[in-house]
Amino acid sequence: MANNTGNTILALLTGTAVGVGLGLLYAPQSGKKTRKQLRDESDHLQDNLNKKYKETSSQLSEYAAEAKKNIEEKLEKTFSSVNNKADDMLTKLEGELGELKKKNSDLQKELKKK
Numbered sequence: 634m635a636n637n638t639g640n641t642i643l644a645l646l647t648g649t650a651v652g653v654g655l656g657l658l659y660a661p662q663s664g665k666k667t668r669k670q671l672r673d674e675s676d677h678l679q680d681n682l683n684k685k686y687k688e689t690s691s692q693l694s695e696y697a698a699e700a701k702k703n704i705e706e707k708l709e710k711t712f713s714s715v716n717n718k719a720d721d722m723l724t725k726l727e728g729e730l731g732e733l734k735k736k737n738s739d740l741q742k743e744l745k746k747k
Contacts, residue, residue, distance in 0.1 A: 639689045643682070650678050 653674050658667070 639685065642685050646678055646681055646685075650674065 654671060
């Protein structure tokens, strides 16, 4: 979204610069005055482009920070979920191991009786 806005602004500024340049070239005034106007307009456009660059850069930085935060939150939730599931599986396996030990003990007792 910021990229489209930046492209639109750049196109607008470029069109303005071309239009102003052509208008000044055909204006009925001295070459010195026309060159000064072109230089002033060029400086103004450069200032506008620098300002837009800073704004876009700032917006992208904010977007990247927000995206990073969201990814970190999702990873934390995923790791937490996996950890809980692993704990549940270990508890279940420990229970089953306990049952197998008990059955093994009972079987050993049964075999000693015979």
